[in-house]
Amino acid sequence: MKLVVQRVLEASVEVDSEIVGKIDKGFLVLIGIKKGDTKEAADYLVKKLCNLRVFSDEDGKMNLNLKKVGGKLLIVSQFTLYGDCKDGNRPSFIEAARPEEAIPLYEYFCNECEKNNIEVQRGIFGADMKVKLLNDGPVTILMEKD
Numbered sequence: 655m656k657l658v659v660q661r662v663l664e665a666s667v668e669v670d671s672e673i674v675g676k677i678d679k680g681f682l683v684l685i686g687i688k689k690g691d692t693k694e695a696a697d698y699l700v701k702k703l704c705n706l707r708v709f710s711d712e713d714g715k716m717n718l719n720l721k722k723v724g725g726k727l728l729i730v731s732q733f734t735l736y737g738d739c740k741d742g743n744r745p746s747f748i749e750a751a752r753p754e755e756a757i758p759l760y761e762y763f764c765n766e767c768e769k770n771n772i773e774v775q776r777g778i779f780g781a782d783m784k785v786k787l788l789n790d791g792p793v794t795i796l797m798e799k800d
Contacts, residue, residue: 655691655759656735657699658684661708661793665728667777668784675775680725681706682787685763686735687756688749695799696763703727704770708793716793720772727767730777730785731760753780 659681666676683703709718709725720727733756737745751759757779768774777783 655688655695655699655763655799656686657703657795657797658732658735659703659706659795659797660684660787661790662728663788663790665785665787667728667730667775668786669778669781674778674783675728675730677726677728677773677775679723679790680720681727682785683727683729684732684735685729685760686732687751687759688736689751689755691751691755691759693759693762696759696766698799699797700763700766700770702797704767704772706795708795721770726773726775728775728777729760729764729767730783731756731779 662680662682664678665682666673668674681703705719707719708716709723711717733747733750734745736750737747738749739745760779764774764776
């Protein structure tokens with residue numbers, strides 16, 4: 655499982671010209687799920703994500719987490735995080751989990767984040783989504799759990 659976590663001042667996701675998820679201050683999280691990923695991997699990343707201290711404190715140091723700043727999450731599934739371009743120029747997505755495996759794990763991940771008293775907005779799994787964001791910093795963190 656891979657996460658691309660971007661600290662944002664605002665972010666939204668649109669499907670068929672309709673906004674389906676929108677946040678102000680918080681994290682836009684792109685999540686890639688690979689074959690064989692587990693709830694244990696999701697639990698590990700949920701804990702890391704919800705406690706990630708990259709918001710500035712009163713001294714300007716990145717020392718605060720989402721809860722401390724009242725931040726929100728916009729979580730968007732993105733199987734292309736498992737695109738492999740080692741051979742040729744067209745990526746292979748063979749490592750990405752099939753929807754029947756990935757959807758329940760995506761939903762589990764989002765639900766576990768909500769259990770941390772953090773507002774969670776979502777994209778629509780498998781949809782053609784348009785994602786807009788105003789990156790704050792920019793701060794972008796990569797997280798992974800095998």
